[in-house]
Amino acid sequence: MSEHEKVNILMVDDQPAKLLSYEVILGELGENLIKAGSGREALEHLLKTDIAVVLMDVSMPELDGFELADLIRQHPRYQKTAIIFISAVHMTDLDQLKGYARGAVDYIPVPVIPELLRAKVSVFAELYRKTRQLERLNYELEQRVEERTVELQASTVRLRESEESFRAIFDHAGIGISVLDQDARILRANATMQEMFGYSESEALNMALSALTHPDDVLSDSEAFQNICAGRLDRYQIEKRYYRTDGQLLWGRFTATSIQDTAGQSHYVIGMLEDITERKRAEEELQRRATALQRLNAELEHSNRELDAFAYIASHDLKEPLRGLHHFSQFLLEDHAARLTADGVEKLRTLMRLTQRMESLLESLLQYSYLGRAELTPEKIDIHGVVEETVELLTARLQESKVDVRVPARLPSVQADRVHVGEIFNNLIVNAIKYNDKAEKWVEIGCEPSSEGRAQQPVFYVRDNGIGIAPQHHEAIFRIFRRLHGREEYGGGTGAGLTIVRKIVERHGGRIWLVSQPGAGSTFYFTLGTCSDRTHTPYVFDSAG
Amino acid sequence: MTEHTHPMFSILLVEDSDEDYMAFTRALRDTVVSLPRCTRGEEALDYLHGRGRFAAPAHAPRPALVLLDLNLPGMDGRELLTMIKSDEHLKSIPVVIVTTSHNPRDVEWCYQHGANSYQVKAIGYDQFRDAMRRLVEYWLTVCVLPTTTDRKWPTG
Numbered sequence: 001m002s003e004h005e006k007v008n009i010l011m012v013d014d015q016p017a018k019l020l021s022y023e024v025i026l027g028e029l030g031e032n033l034i035k036a037g038s039g040r041e042a043l044e045h046l047l048k049t050d051i052a053v054v055l056m057d058v059s060m061p062e063l064d065g066f067e068l069a070d071l072i073r074q075h076p077r078y079q080k081t082a083i084i085f086i087s088a089v090h091m092t093d094l095d096q097l098k099g100y101a102r103g104a105v106d107y108i109p110v111p112v113i114p115e116l117l118r119a120k121v122s123v124f125a126e127l128y129r130k131t132r133q134l135e136r137l138n139y140e141l142e143q144r145v146e147e148r149t150v151e152l153q154a155s156t157v158r159l160r161e162s163e164e165s166f167r168a169i170f171d172h173a174g175i176g177i178s179v180l181d182q183d184a185r186i187l188r189a190n191a192t193m194q195e196m197f198g199y200s201e202s203e204a205l206n207m208a209l210s211a212l213t214h215p216d217d218v219l220s221d222s223e224a225f226q227n228i229c230a231g232r233l234d235r236y237q238i239e240k241r242y243y244r245t246d247g248q249l250l251w252g253r254f255t256a257t258s259i260q261d262t263a264g265q266s267h268y269v270i271g272m273l274e275d276i277t278e279r280k281r282a283e284e285e286l287q288r289r290a291t292a293l294q295r296l297n298a299e300l301e302h303s304n305r306e307l308d309a310f311a312y313i314a315s316h317d318l319k320e321p322l323r324g325l326h327h328f329s330q331f332l333l334e335d336h337a338a339r340l341t342a343d344g345v346e347k348l349r350t351l352m353r354l355t356q357r358m359e360s361l362l363e364s365l366l367q368y369s370y371l372g373r374a375e376l377t378p379e380k381i382d383i384h385g386v387v388e389e390t391v392e393l394l395t396a397r398l399q400e401s402k403v404d405v406r407v408p409a410r411l412p413s414v415q416a417d418r419v420h421v422g423e424i425f426n427n428l429i430v431n432a433i434k435y436n437d438k439a440e441k442w443v444e445i446g447c448e449p450s451s452e453g454r455a456q457q458p459v460f461y462v463r464d465n466g467i468g469i470a471p472q473h474h475e476a477i478f479r480i481f482r483r484l485h486g487r488e489e490y491g492g493g494t495g496a497g498l499t500i501v502r503k504i505v506e507r508h509g510g511r512i513w514l515v516s517q518p519g520a521g522s523t524f525y526f527t528l529g530t531c532s533d534r535t536h537t538p539y540v541f542d543s544a545g
Numbered sequence: 546m547t548e549h550t551h552p553m554f555s556i557l558l559v560e561d562s563d564e565d566y567m568a569f570t571r572a573l574r575d576t577v578v579s580l581p582r583c584t585r586g587e588e589a590l591d592y593l594h595g596r597g598r599f600a601a602p603a604h605a606p607r608p609a610l611v612l613l614d615l616n617l618p619g620m621d622g623r624e625l626l627t628m629i630k631s632d633e634h635l636k637s638i639p640v641v642i643v644t645t646s647h648n649p650r651d652v653e654w655c656y657q658h659g660a661n662s663y664q665v666k667a668i669g670y671d672q673f674r675d676a677m678r679r680l681v682e683y684w685l686t687v688c689v690l691p692t693t694t695d696r697k698w699p700t701g
Contacts, residue, residue, distance in 0.1 A: 312648075316616075316646055320564075320645055322668065323568075323645070323666060323673075326668050326669065327564065327567075327670045327673070330669075359668045366648075370648060370649075
């Protein structure tokens, strides 16, 4: 009800003239005036319309004013409605009391003073209007409070759900999460963090993070932490060592993130800690092993080098006195032969032969040790050309021994050291020439595609129809100075050729093996290792047992 | 090559082995060559510079050729070669390396550092003698050597 809304005033009197006079008197109030000629009519109006003030005559036939007032009051809507009695005859104090008991709020005696009537009605009408307004406002307020309450409840539920979900994330996160104040004291710590260190949350509370940190690592991020607190840095990450309650070392990756207010001031710091102890241990172990391996390698390399240098220097220095022995035997023969018996001369010649043999052995040793020290210069070389050159250099020996050389197909080019590869073919062909007792001797040089590995690595071979090698000797033949035959048989030699061949092959990262049938011939296979796969050995030493 | 038609040549032999020195002198005993010998690198430098006990020119004629063994006690043959070949007064003297080593690295190194030729001592005396005589013949009769005036050559 707005401030100027009209209110209804019900006037009840059995005398139409009186009703008319009231209408005239109250007309200037500007309210709705409703007239009722009897109590019954008045009740009808009251049921249909909201009435602010009832003005009624006490003495009416059929239903008098008091009885009507009783009825009105019975209706809950009208319990507090203003009822003004107008009475000419019953205006005793008792009557007035009777009227008040029925809820009347005022009496107006007859003759009615128009100003008085108008003033009283006006007051009650205004009161009604204000009351209704208040009621309306009150109702609206209640409505609003209720709405707000519902909203608040919903938002509380949402907040609780969100809080619960964040709590769950916080507690069950795979990494330790802590909330730290500006002095890096723990305000909160999640379950993982507690578990990580072996503290309960209450134990961890207010503990400084530095108390859990390895003394050497405490200061490593203090500057960064200060920068975070001062808002100069949003986050940082660092790997540090911590100690658990049980004294065990814990390697952690610590990530600090600042939580700031709108003014950019750091409220607190979220510290996330990831247990990287296992990773660190693995890294350390790996590092330790790598270092050990490196040291071993260095030692091995050093010792290999020393061995090579030793072999080189030893055989080199041994040669000098050997040459002296040889020369002086010769001088003895030249200068004093006349005074020697035939037996003495023969012994001197044996001495010279032995020194010469010693010299060849030293020479082989020198060559072998030189191979270990020499730098390889790998380049793309045409193996076919290398074989042709080697065969040409051996022409005299091949013709002398009547050995036929066969190269069935053109040999490919590979990455290798030209001089050394020539040495391989030279040694293998010379062996093929030497160890052959057939009437028609031949040596075949060829290449087969690799059957092993992904890389197409050519396998070269040198095959002969010579005396062959028994399986139990297949390994021994590669040992230095290891000979299977007498010194003077099959053209002699120091027994270093295959050792040198194998060393060259191995220095190229390749491997060498042989297939042989005693009496029928041998085939030496080798690769020059562009491929690192050296695990598989096909038919070497198969029946070596 | 006879004693009467050729001047006496001096070849400085830098060799620490007495046995090898004997083999050298034996191999060259029928030639016109004189073979002064130093056993150490430092001594050879004194000789070539005419210092110390070699101060008198008659005691240390400037050699036509230096035969140098690589393995010497103290300053070794490689150092001596480097010093001769970096000395303005000495570098024109041909230096022939005569050594036990036929390690390709030694060969390469010596030629890189100015050796005029490189010869390996053969174990057989006959080959050794032939090689030495050919060496001397080549350097002293086939080749034309630089003439120097700072030190006098002794004559026959």
